[in-house]
Amino acid sequence: MTYFTEQHIFIFLIQIFLLLGLARSLGELFRRWQQPPLTAEILVGVFLGPTIFGRLLPSLHQAMFPADPIQGAMFETVAWIGVLFLLLETGLEIDFSSAWRQRGDALKIALVDVIVPMVIAFIPCFFLPAHYLANADNRLIFSLFMATVMTISAMPIAARALHDLNLSKTDLGFLIMSALSVNDIIGWLLFTLVLGFFTQTNLNFQNIFSIVGSTVGFAIFCLTLGRDWTNRVILKIKTKQMPQPGSTLTFICLLGLLCGAITQKIGIHALFGFFIAGIMAGGARALSENVRQVISQMVYAIFVPLFFVNIGLKVDFLRHFDIFLVLFISVIGILGRFLGAWLGVNLTKLPKSNRLSIAIAHTPGGAMEIVVGLLALEYHLITEPVFVAIVFGAVLSSIMLGPWLAYSIKKRKEVSVLEYFSKRDIIAELRTSERDKVIEELCELASRQEGMPTPEIIYSAVIERENAMGTAIEEGVAVPHARLSSGKRPLIVFGRSLNGIEWNSPDGKPTHFVFLIFTSKQDDWSQVQILRIIAKAMNNQETRAKLLTATDELQVWHILENAFTPHQIIRKTGK
Secondary structure, X not given: OOOOOHHHHHHHHXXXXXHHHHHHHHHHHHHHOOOOHHHHHHXXXXXXXXXXXXXXXXXXXXXXOOOOHHHHHHHHHHHHHHHHHHHHXXXXXXXXXXXHHOHHHHHHXXXXXXXXXXXXXXXXXXXXXXXXXXXXXXXXXXXXXXXXXXOOOOHHHHHHHHHHOOOOOOHHHHHHHHHHHHHHHHHHHHHHHHHHHHHOOOOOHHHHHHHHHHHHHHHHHHHHHHHHHHHHHHHHHHHOOOOOOHHXXXXXXXXXXXXXXXXXXXXXXXXXXXXXXXXXXXXXXXOOHHHHHHHHHHHHHHHHHHHHXXXXXXXXXXXXXXXXXXXXXXXXXXHHHHHHHHHHHOOOOOOHHHHHHHHHHOOOOHHHHHXXXXXXXXXXXXXXXXXXXXXXXXXXXXXXXXXXXXXXXXXXXXXEHHHHOXXXXXXXXXXXXXXXXXXXXXXXXXXOOOOOOOHHHHHHHXXXXXXXXXXXXXXXXXXXXXXXXXXXXXXXXXXXXXXXXXXXXXXXXXXXXXXXXXXXXXXXXXXXXXXXXXXXXXXXXXXXXXXXXXXXXXXXXXXXXXXXXXXXXXEEOOO
């Protein structure tokens, strides 16, 4: 029997200290440059792995990362825990109920964005020269795998880009995330099925039927009865006043482990089980935003950096770099996902002004593309040069997203956001601290404006949108909104609560500033811009402090006027 020694533990701790510290530090630097931390984490692994450190200082590299199987297994285990919980957290971010309510447009976009990239990728991959394949006899499975890789978009990368552009709480952001949610579910289902077929030693029609039937049946059960059961358990934990967030965190981790074990037993990978478990827990109304944030921060602060650093430690990127493969995979991946989403969005009745942004948001492969690539490498389905090309393609598409999406948004004609405010549309002290009552009070004020419907009609529209997806953002700000069939121009109504309102905000803070926004159904782009500008202006701590100390509506108006004067609404320049 083999045991850990004190030297094993010492080297393991030094490895974790060095790799996690460098990955997090460089990741924060990249974040300030508005680039994904994923790039920094992989770069740390590339620098300290065989690519650079091992090539320049082989003796020191061997001392720090010895070839001892026990030593390697210790870090590898932590890295794989990281990727399992990455999939769990990714599932948590998927609002299946909201995606289902958007199933008309979201499903059209997602389905076309699965089919088109698969077709675009499958044909050229099938005719790749044999020396790029791990086994020429598995050309069909290899091509199916590569086609599947190209369908999976990087939902966390897209979510981050939408957040940075202050679009995450808009209807546009809501639709993009709904479509990406459906895309992720379909993509991961296809990938795990392909991987399951590849790993079967005796594959026949009966085995195929068993794997497909069990996987689809398990997914349907989890997304229906499983979600309801999960919600009841989390609600029971809260009503029993068990310690929070620890008790809920434990339950979600156990749920991931159980689902992972089931999918592994079915014959597909445990990652799909963790992903489904995340969707089940994420759909629980009893799960607070604070618990979601705790899980997300734990995963992205510790486990995810170590996983992506480990990729750089495992592969020599210089030795296996092939410029043809890198360009080949990058082009068919980005082009396939963009064309798929573009064709899908053109099958909907969405405004033309939003179509380019929706298509661009589907282009990054990001972390998920690398995860499925690493799995394929571990199972010897692909070669190391192909994996290196997948990593480069994923990083390139992630880096491109922010500037490309910002470009699509900025191609607009500008007007002042203050045109939609009025001194009369401000309540300096809201009468209540209940969310729905606050919305009702602001709707009553808005209904007094010329051309606005009755308070009951606009309240119904706002509360329906709010229940579909909460609009509280960080630092005490909420932006409830609705699109109305009547009304030719946007209207913004503002209310302040000195005591604060419980709005289930991402940072757990009470809401003090409520901006109620109305736009026409024919002019959803103004809504996107208004929400972006409010989020940007209210990010200023001095502005928030002044608003809290203002004595009346007139002072509040002057503070808002100063805060929003530098910002412009960008109107679309064409139809």
